[in-house]
Amino acid sequence: MRLVLSFALAQLRVTLRERETLFWFVLFPVVLFVLLVAIFGSLGREGTIHFEVGFLNRDQAAGEAGLGRRIEAILEDLAQPGADGKEPLLSLHRPAGTGDLDAFQAREEQAVRYGTHALLVVVPEGFSARVRDALSSRSTTDAVRIQVFRRAGSASSGFALSILRQVIAGVDQGVLASGGRFRAEDAVVVDTVFLGSARGAEVRYVDFLLPGLVLMAFFTAGLFGVPGALLFAREQRILRRYWVTPFSVSHFLAGFSVTHAVVCALQFTLLIVVGRFALGAEVSFASPEAALFLVLSCATFLAFGFFVASLTKTGAAGMALANAINLPMTFLSGLYYQLGPLPGPLRILLSVNPLSYLADGLRRVIGLEGATSPLWLCVLVPILWMAFSLLVAGRRLSWDVGR
């Protein structure tokens, strides 16, 4: 036991002295955590998105201040910074004075085409009059149309357009109400329900991400840490030196596992501290089930690391293989975001990926809903992976150069 512990301590010292290890296993998960929360934590929320919108009111130009002006006023409101100093939703670009409106429109269309502006809204000449005529004709007629130029495929055009649709829907209801065709007081009552949340509200991204990043950190520690330490030590004939001492392979494995567990504990603590105190995460891992899943994850990825190490002969090849495995496994596991419906080949990958089951299980036991697999499967699949990895590694892994 003393042998194992002193080896584990020495191995831990080596690990923590290596800048690369510190960077990838400790710093990188934290950097990624902060970055992803900064990007996705407020995705699409007011105060975080901003669009450049051109507006041309030809209706007003024809001397008919009316509906076009009403729409413009609403857009002007949206272009005002929030009371808390937040960035306004829009910047509105309008023709200066009574300049050449056609030239303005051509310029703005080009700005939309080039992606510098999200939308161009053109209220046509005679717009108000045509709406009035349509309302007074008492018949259900085709709607009078406002032109909106958007850029094909542009996310900002798409978002700006959905905001404009709401503006127009509001104006439309106002117009219909003034013509006696719509009663705002009879508007339908809407209930918004978030399913799968104990709080009845949307799950906060930081809470969703924290367990995912803990697993990602454990995974990289196993995937890169084991082949990195083992294969390079074998190549540099460091392992060979151990075997001439009373230190056996089982001592090595036990000590190595202790080091791996300590690294995982360090990663976990750091992510929890950053998540709680810097990013406002509220999920709690303080339950026996959560602890069980964390231990299971740590053990599964340790075994998986030995499996990857057993597939290659050199350290460089081991690192290249680990890199190639890392991307598809982490992207296709729902660690960073919820996965939608996937096509056939990816569904197969997802269904055998231990990361997705561990993520599902861990999120479920810490009270985040949205899990898609039953709990027993979330435990069984990683255990099967662990057994398979150890079996393959046990048969293939060589503990010395040329043996």
Place this chain on the structure above:
Amino acid sequence: MSALRGRAFLGLVRAEARAFWRDRVSLFFTIVLPFLFIVVFGLVMGGGEGAVAVGYAGGAVAEGATLERALRETEGIVPTPFGDAASLKRAVEGKRVGFGVLWEGDRLGLLYEASRFQENFAFQELARGIVARFDLARQGASPAVALDEIPLGNPAAARSFNEMVPGILAFSLLTAGLFAVSGHLTSMKARRTLDRLLTTPMSPLGLLLAVAVVRLAVALSASLVVLVLSQVLFRFEPTLDLAKFLALVLAATLGMMGLGTGIALLVRRPQSAANVANIVSILMMFLSGVTIPVELLPPFLRAISRGLPLTYLAQGMRHATGIEEMSAGRFWAIVLGSLLVGLVTFPLLARYVVRPERR
């Protein structure tokens, strides 16, 4: 004499090519990583953006039929009926539909899955449109004012996979250039290969040119392979302007090699240099509009994005592959800017990076 120099240079190029081919980590980041990105994103997004499936229930009663009509008239969705509220809720929770609309006789329930934070805001916008349409239909009214949407630019851009491929190409140019100097030259320094080479008549500039020639060839071939693969496997639809494409690949690789110079000047150990290059490239991938549109980032990240070279390289690549329109002036400014970075930093490289290690 010049024939000898030419032969020596060719020898250097051959040696560099061999060294690159044997460096599995560089091979991975320059060739395999873009390929993996294309396969993963191609499988996820390659089928084209389908309309959002919107589940609904409560269609049996009279107003339910109005709801059904309102859903059918809404663009960009596929209305999917469910027999009762329970089955609709299960479908929303199981993510078989984007969101659900439930008519409960006197009120409308909008059901979202709580952890679909990357989509719920877009679903909520769609739902508002459905509610407005339903509201009017319930009172027997039809819209008096509507929008006439006119798309501008290349329709191919409407498919986000088409937007992403040029971004990944630009990213592969970034990594090819960045790792060339930061990884390869610092590794030569650490192994003392550089010290030995510098005792020969080889000039530092000659070595740099050999590295640049190999990386350019690799970047160009990797880009072409990714382009062909995306076309064959995932129906990527570029309208390639070959001259612009070649100019951008050349300038970007040289420019990014220049950026790698900065890293090589800051750190000495090859592993640390690779780490810094990795973190720089990952940060850029997230913040340069390659994976997430820049417009959707919060203001401070948008400001950072404006200062990142990959933002402009991705835009330039989208233009060179015909996916996005851009003014000729802006495109050539991107090319010249990248080239300038490369040309300015090459003498710096030769002076401060390609030199014997001090002991």
